[in-house]
Amino acid sequence: MPRPYIATLSDEPLARRNFDVLVLGGGIAGLTAAISAARRWRVGLLTKSTFDDTTTFLAQGGIAAALGESDSPELHFQDTVNAGAGLCDEEAVRVLVNEGPDRVRELMEICPHFDRVDGEIVLGREGAHSVARVLHAGGDATGSEVSSALAEAARMGSRVQLYEDEFVIDLLTVDGRCIGCLSLDLANGQLVLNSAMVTVLATGGAGQVYSRTTNPGVATGDGMAMAYRAGAALRDLEFVQFHPTGLAIAEDATAFLITEALRGEGARLRNHAGERFMVQHDPKAELAARDVVVRAMVGEMRREGSDHVFLDATHLDPRMLEERFPTVSARLREHGLNLALDLIPVAPVCHYFIGGVCTDLWGHTTVPGLYASGEVASTGVHGANRLASNSLLEGLVFSERVVRDLDRYIGRLGEDVQRLRFELPPPPDQRAESSDVAAARARLTTIMSADVGVVRCREELEHAVEELRTLYSELRLSQAGPAEFELLNLLTLGTQIARTALLREETRGVHMRSDFPEPDERWKTHSTVRLPEIGEGGEMREDG
Ligand code: SIN
Numbered sequence: 225m226p227r228p229y230i231a232t233l234s235d236e237p238l239a240r241r242n243f244d245v246l247v248l249g250g251g252i253a254g255l256t257a258a259i260s261a262a263r264r265w266r267v268g269l270l271t272k273s274t275f276d277d278t279t280t281f282l283a284q285g286g287i288a289a290a291l292g293e294s295d296s297p298e299l300h301f302q303d304t305v306n307a308g309a310g311l312c313d314e315e316a317v318r319v320l321v322n323e324g325p326d327r328v329r330e331l332m333e334i335c336p337h338f339d340r341v342d343g344e345i346v347l348g349r350e351g352a353h354s355v356a357r358v359l360h361a362g363g364d365a366t367g368s369e370v371s372s373a374l375a376e377a378a379r380m381g382s383r384v385q386l387y388e389d390e391f392v393i394d395l396l397t398v399d400g401r402c403i404g405c406l407s408l409d410l411a412n413g414q415l416v417l418n419s420a421m422v423t424v425l426a427t428g429g430a431g432q433v434y435s436r437t438t439n440p441g442v443a444t445g446d447g448m449a450m451a452y453r454a455g456a457a458l459r460d461l462e463f464v465q466f467h468p469t470g471l472a473i474a475e476d477a478t479a480f481l482i483t484e485a486l487r488g489e490g491a492r493l494r495n496h497a498g499e500r501f502m503v504q505h506d507p508k509a510e511l512a513a514r515d516v517v518v519r520a521m522v523g524e525m526r527r528e529g530s531d532h533v534f535l536d537a538t539h540l541d542p543r544m545l546e547e548r549f550p551t552v553s554a555r556l557r558e559h560g561l562n563l564a565l566d567l568i569p570v571a572p573v574c575h576y577f578i579g580g581v582c583t584d585l586w587g588h589t590t591v592p593g594l595y596a597s598g599e600v601a602s603t604g605v606h607g608a609n610r611l612a613s614n615s616l617l618e619g620l621v622f623s624e625r626v627v628r629d630l631d632r633y634i635g636r637l638g639e640d641v642q643r644l645r646f647e648l649p650p651p652p653d654q655r656a657e658s659s660d661v662a663a664a665r666a667r668l669t670t671i672m673s674a675d676v677g678v679v680r681c682r683e684e685l686e687h688a689v690e691e692l693r694t695l696y697s698e699l700r701l702s703q704a705g706p707a708e709f710e711l712l713n714l715l716t717l718g719t720q721i722a723r724t725a726l727l728r729e730e731t732r733g734v735h736m737r738s739d740f741p742e743p744d745e746r747w748k749t750h751s752t753v754r755l756p757e758i759g760e761g762g763e764m765r766e767d768g
Contacts, residue, residue: 228453230712231393231406231415232651232704239409239416243268243385244634246404246418248392248447249426251280253598253619255374257424259334260627262382265634268418270390270407272427273442275375276368279428279599280616282440283367284483284551285350286360287620288613289328290321292347295355297321304614307352307513308607309733310748311460316604319585320614320621327620328359335373337361349488350612352513356488358613364483364551370616390416391706392446395423395454395594402454402594406648408706421634422593424626425451426619429577429599432710433718435673437574438467438481447600449713451581452720457590457754459602460579461717462725465610465734466678468493468517470573472532473559479573480555482535484612486563487511489548491537494567495524501533515609515734518572522678522736525571534567572678576615578606578734579724582752587626590754597623604750608733651704658702665711667695668718676722681739685726692719724751 243266247258250271258269275281290300300321305312332338338361339346347356361369378384389410396404396417404419430445431437452458469486470479487493487510492500505520506512512520521533537545542564546553553563561568580602587595587603598619605618675688696715701708728751730744731737 228397229394229406229648230453230704230709231648233648234415234651236415239414241268241416241418243418243420245422245424245630246270246420247424247426248405249428249598249600250275250375250388251278251426251428251598251619252370252374252616253600253623254424254426255371255378256620257426257597257623257626258384259374259378259382260624261424261630262384265630267383268385268387268420269378270387270392270405270418272389272391272446274388275371277440277442278371279431279439279443280619281367281371282438282481283370283616284364284481285485285613286348286358286366287328287331287370287616288350288353288357288611289324289359289617290357291325291328291345291359292355292357295357297325299354300324300357303353304605304611305607307609307611309515309609310607310743311732311750312607313604316585319625320605320618323621323624324617327624328617331370331620334377335361335370337369337373339363348485349511350484351487351511351517352508352611358485358488360485362550363547364485364549366616391709392427392450393709395450397454397591400455401592405450410706422595422630424587424623425581425589425594425596425600426598426623427600429580430714430717431574431577433669433672433714433721434574434677435669436470436479438470438479439574441478444710444714445577445717446710446713447596448577448580449716451589451591451594451596451600452716452753452755454591454594455755456594457582457752458580458720459582459750459752460724461577461721461753462728462735462751463578463606463608463733464574464721465514465576465578466518466572467575468514468521468572469535469570470575471555471559472569472571481575482552482568482570483549484514486535486537486549486552489537489544490540491535493517493521493570494534494536496528496530496533513609514612515736518678518734519736521572532569532571535570536567537563538565538567540564576610578602578608578610583622585625586629587622588629595626595629597626608735652702654702656702657700659698659700661701661707661711664695664699665714668692668711668714671695672718672721676718676725679736679738680725681737682726685722688722689719689726692722720753724753727751
């Protein structure tokens with residue numbers, strides 16, 4: 225069973241910082257929360273790397289919001305719930321779609337670069353949206369435009385104290401209440417105690433638990449794992465969304481995303497025989513919900529004995545392709561491919577964690593003093609299958625709600641910070657023999673990709689659980705640094721994903737079981753894991 229802290233004692237005295245509000249994470253959820261909270265509170269924001277090394281920065285498609293004339297929050301609600309395969313929290317979806325348009329308008333004031341024609345915002349189409357609804361910037365460079373604008377606003381216009389290259393190791397709790405975190409300043413190796421009246425977790429997802437992911441290297445699930453160690457409930461971890469169109473070129477370790485917006489503009493999926501197979505699977509063909517497209521692709525790939533199918537945009541206007549998709553076009557050119565001329569090899573690749581730290585509609589986790597927003601959180605808006613481009617919106621909407629709630633909550637927590645006492649485990653014996661951390665991590669991602677991938681079955685999941693248990697029990701760490709912490713975090717998450725996937729005996733949304741190929745009404749429920757309730761021989765509890 226994981227220990228409450230993976231940080232260990234250091235010989236050097238701890239550096240100390242104190243804030244009203246501590247925000248962990250430098251993507252859209254973290255920056256939005258920090259900028260907004262700093263209007264009133266002393267805010268510190270810690271991010272593991274730099275602001276251009278986040279999952280938000282890599283986002284291509286855009287932000288979905290009901291802003292078009294033919295659109296409405298009600299229509300956005302219906303599309304989100306239909307995609308969510310019976311598991312959306314409808315109250316949370318109402319919040320998302322009703323508050324989304326205002327949050328996006330506010331974002332436009334900070335980031336004026338959303339694409340327009342004749343002054344009017346251009347809305348793109350993506351899978352399972354019934355109308356064009358996705359705002360984008362720089363064509364397919366939405367994430368970098370939004371990230372850069374928010375980071376600039378945090379640096380210049382707000383009073384947020386920003387700390388880049390700061391590895392957060394553990395959340396600190398007193399009597400079950402979160403009172404800040406321990407972090408490692410990667411520039412000088414100094415361990416820092418950050419105390420705060422409230423902590424907002426916005427650390428993103430955990431795509432690096434698989435061998436191939438669209439996520440950046442920093443996405444190692446640190447926030448989910450440390451919240452778990454701090455006693456927070458994690459929900460729906462088995463729902464890992466694989467994006468249909470990762471560029472399937474073998475030498476790429478991190479898969480490059482080919483945005484769904486390309487299919488929104490008319491690109492088609494073809495098998496090796498050149499057939500447009502999606503028309504047999506769904507009336508919306510390539511613009512069916514993401515889980516439907518992935519399932520059809522996997523079937524096609526298995527039938528043909530291949531590890532990819534093709535994306536075909538060769539019938540589309542070459543000038544439009546270049547202008548609308550500059551990022552994709554440039555990356556393909558590096559591989560000698562041209563969107564307008566070539567079929568592009570694509571395959572499903574790990575993309576997004578639907579599950580995460582369980583929150584209510586105000587971002588409260590089950591640990592007092594700890595909020596969560598963005599991909600690290602499970603608000604329930606995505607159900608069992610996230611609608612494309614709802615994730616940046618979720619970060620905007622729920623971070624703003626977190627900040628609104630701070631007013632109600634913040635004054636009550638001051639005393640706990642004064643009472644802070646915590647005991648760290650002793651440092652590891654540096655003379656002892658150590659496992660090869662990189663090799664252990666490679667073994668972990670291989671197990672996850674082989675046995676807990678797009679399509680799962682009992683035999684493979686049991687094998688994964690057993691293998692991960694062995695990997696954990698054989699692990700000997702003689703150092704306590706970022707590589708070791710990331711490995712432990714990934715192992716915690718990988719194990720919980722495999723266990724919850726084993727337990728859910730049905731196919732629903734992105735969770736596909738070959739041995740249980742249909743949805744089962746008995747499983748129309750969330751899964752929850754929590755530290756005291758799961759361990760060796762422990763069992764998973766379900767929410768109703
Ligand atoms: C994409 O651009 O296809 C990704 C959008 C998303 O995952 O929401």
